[in-house]
Amino acid sequence: MSLTRFLLAWRTIPLRDREVIDALVDPAHAGPSPALAAALSAWPGSHYWSAEPDGSHLILTHPATPRPRERWVVHALLFAATFFTTTLGGAIIAGAIDPALLLSPGIWIRSWTAGLSFSLPLLAILLCHELGHYVTARRYDLDVSPPYFIPAPPVFVWIGTLGAFIRLRTILNDRRQLIDVGAAGPIAGFLVALPVLVIGLILSTPIASTAGAGASGVHGMILWFGGAPAAQLGDSLVSLVVRHLVAPGAVAVTMHPMALAGWLGLFVTTLNLLPIAQLDGGHILFAALPRRQEQAARAFWIGIMLLGFFWEGWLVWGVVVLVLSRGRLGHPPVLDAYRPLPPSRRRLAWVSLALFLVTFTPVPFWIREFVSIA
Numbered sequence: 327m328s329l330t331r332f333l334l335a336w337r338t339i340p341l342r343d344r345e346v347i348d349a350l351v352d353p354a355h356a357g358p359s360p361a362l363a364a365a366l367s368a369w370p371g372s373h374y375w376s377a378e379p380d381g382s383h384l385i386l387t388h389p390a391t392p393r394p395r396e397r398w399v400v401h402a403l404l405f406a407a408t409f410f411t412t413t414l415g416g417a418i419i420a421g422a423i424d425p426a427l428l429l430s431p432g433i434w435i436r437s438w439t440a441g442l443s444f445s446l447p448l449l450a451i452l453l454c455h456e457l458g459h460y461v462t463a464r465r466y467d468l469d470v471s472p473p474y475f476i477p478a479p480p481v482f483v484w485i486g487t488l489g490a491f492i493r494l495r496t497i498l499n500d501r502r503q504l505i506d507v508g509a510a511g512p513i514a515g516f517l518v519a520l521p522v523l524v525i526g527l528i529l530s531t532p533i534a535s536t537a538g539a540g541a542s543g544v545h546g547m548i549l550w551f552g553g554a555p556a557a558q559l560g561d562s563l564v565s566l567v568v569r570h571l572v573a574p575g576a577v578a579v580t581m582h583p584m585a586l587a588g589w590l591g592l593f594v595t596t597l598n599l600l601p602i603a604q605l606d607g608g609h610i611l612f613a614a615l616p617r618r619q620e621q622a623a624r625a626f627w628i629g630i631m632l633l634g635f636f637w638e639g640w641l642v643w644g645v646v647v648l649v650l651s652r653g654r655l656g657h658p659p660v661l662d663a664y665r666p667l668p669p670s671r672r673r674l675a676w677v678s679l680a681l682f683l684v685t686f687t688p689v690p691f692w693i694r695e696f697v698s699i700a
Contacts, residue, residue: 328365329349329362329365329366329384332351332352332355332358332361332362333349333350333351334350334381335350336348339661341496341497343390343467343468343469343495343496344371344387344388344389344390344468345387345390346387346499347387347388348383348384348385349384349385350380350382350383351384353382356382366384369386370389371387371388372386372465372466372467373385373386373387374502376502377666377668378666387466387499389467393469394469396472401472401473401474404474404475404476404477405449405475407475407477408490410477410486411477411478411480411487412448412485412486412487413439413441413444414438414480415445415483415486416440416444416445416448416486417437417438417440417441418480419444419484419549420440420441420443441583443582443584444485444583444586445486447518447587447588448485448487448587448591449475450518450522451515451518451522451590451594452475454514454515454518455490455512455514455515455598456490456491456492457473457514458510458513458514459492459494459508460472462506462507463492463507466498466499466506468496468498468503468507469495469496470492470493470496471493471494471495473490473491473492474493475487476488476489476490485590497660497661498660498661499661499665500661500662500665501613501614501660501663501667501671502667502668503660504609504610504612504660505613505667505671505674506674508606508607508610508678509606509609509610509674509677509678511598512598512599512606512678512681513677513678513681515591515594515598516591516685518591519588519592519594521588522584522587522591523564523568523588523589523592524568524588525588526582526584526585526586526587526589527568527569527572527573527582529584529585530573530579530580530581530582530585531579532573532576532578533548533576533577533578533579533580534575534576545577546560546569546578546579547559547561547565547569547578547579547581547585548580548581549581549691557691557692558691559586560689560691561687562596562684562685563683563685563686564684564685565687592687593685595682595685596686596687597643599678599681599685600630600647601619601622601623602623602627602630602655603623603647603654603655604650604657604658605647608623608657610675610678611623611675612657613667614671614672614675619656619657620655620656620657623655624655627644627647627648627655631644636689637689637690637691637692639691
């Protein structure tokens with residue numbers, strides 16, 4: 327069914343992966359009318375409304391056919407490899423495998439499954455984060471790849487992975503699409519990471535204040551690596567509240583592998599929500615404040631580098647972001663940057679800012695000398 331009889335004017339923008347139509351709707355049908363609603367239900371693509379100064383607009387997308395074929399075998403192999411390396415890393419964290427014997431296959435083949443309590447929740451968090459982006463992008467008929475998981479041998483990266491990513495292979499229509507796609511990942515990942523952290527801390531071992539913990543200065547969350555205390559993890563507001571609710575009166579907890587997976591999920595949320603370049607936070611800030619995103623990105627990047635004096639990992643992340651963005655901290659344009667951002671998406675920007683603040687940890691991880699805390 328043709329939509330032209332419901333429209334006053336329209337423009338068509340042909341793209342490689344889709345055709346975008348920006349249409350000004352006749353006020354008599356802007357409700358929409360039953361006739362227009364019926365026509366939209368038969369539209370072979372996606373659509374949404376935009377309230378603009380000259381009236382109600384329909385943004386219609388007609389996807390290209392056929393769609394490009396995905397290399398599902400590559401994605402499946404990367405996921406399987408990451409599952410193996412994160413499980414192996416989890417077995418080391420759980421103390422089932424001695425890191426010094428990691429290169430002895432006969433030993434770790436028998437023990438690596440002890441790391442499932444770490445790898446399964448961690449991969450669930452990463453997968454839900456990336457699927458948040460992927461499903462939202464596909465809802466808008468955008469050309470996007472399935473998630474690529476990055477395995478890493480625990481010899482070099484002790485958690486067994488460098489994360490995951492998707493490739494958005496097209497330009498977005500407007501700032502509404504940008505904020506929806508950008509915010510969906512961190513929110514989806516957080517909604518999985520939070521219960522994982524809660525369950526993991528319930529399974530963790532509290533350290534009572536009457537033991538040697540107070541005298542040694544140990545507090546917060548203690549990470550064991552290979553069966554021995556190795557490092558202390560910093561608290562975000564979320565982890566601080568959860569830890570005190572789960573283990574009231576304890577000055578510290580020795581972390582169960584699942585608790586570590588939940589903590590890493592929160593940390594990944596923080597890293598992605600930094601409003602720099604094409605990180606998720608950069609997408610969100612550009613959508614909310616397109617004229618100020620680049621200045622804010624520079625300020626945040628400088629702030630991250632200054633935090634490197636307290637934790638060197640911030641220096642590494644700052645350099646990685648700069649390299650991946652090819653030295654540009656600003657955000658690339660969208661197809662129509664002047665289309666108004668709906669109030670609901672401005673509220674989404676505030677939600678994303680709040681999520682960043684409650685998951686941010688200034689000093690996430692540091693090595694310290696432990697005395698007996700038994």
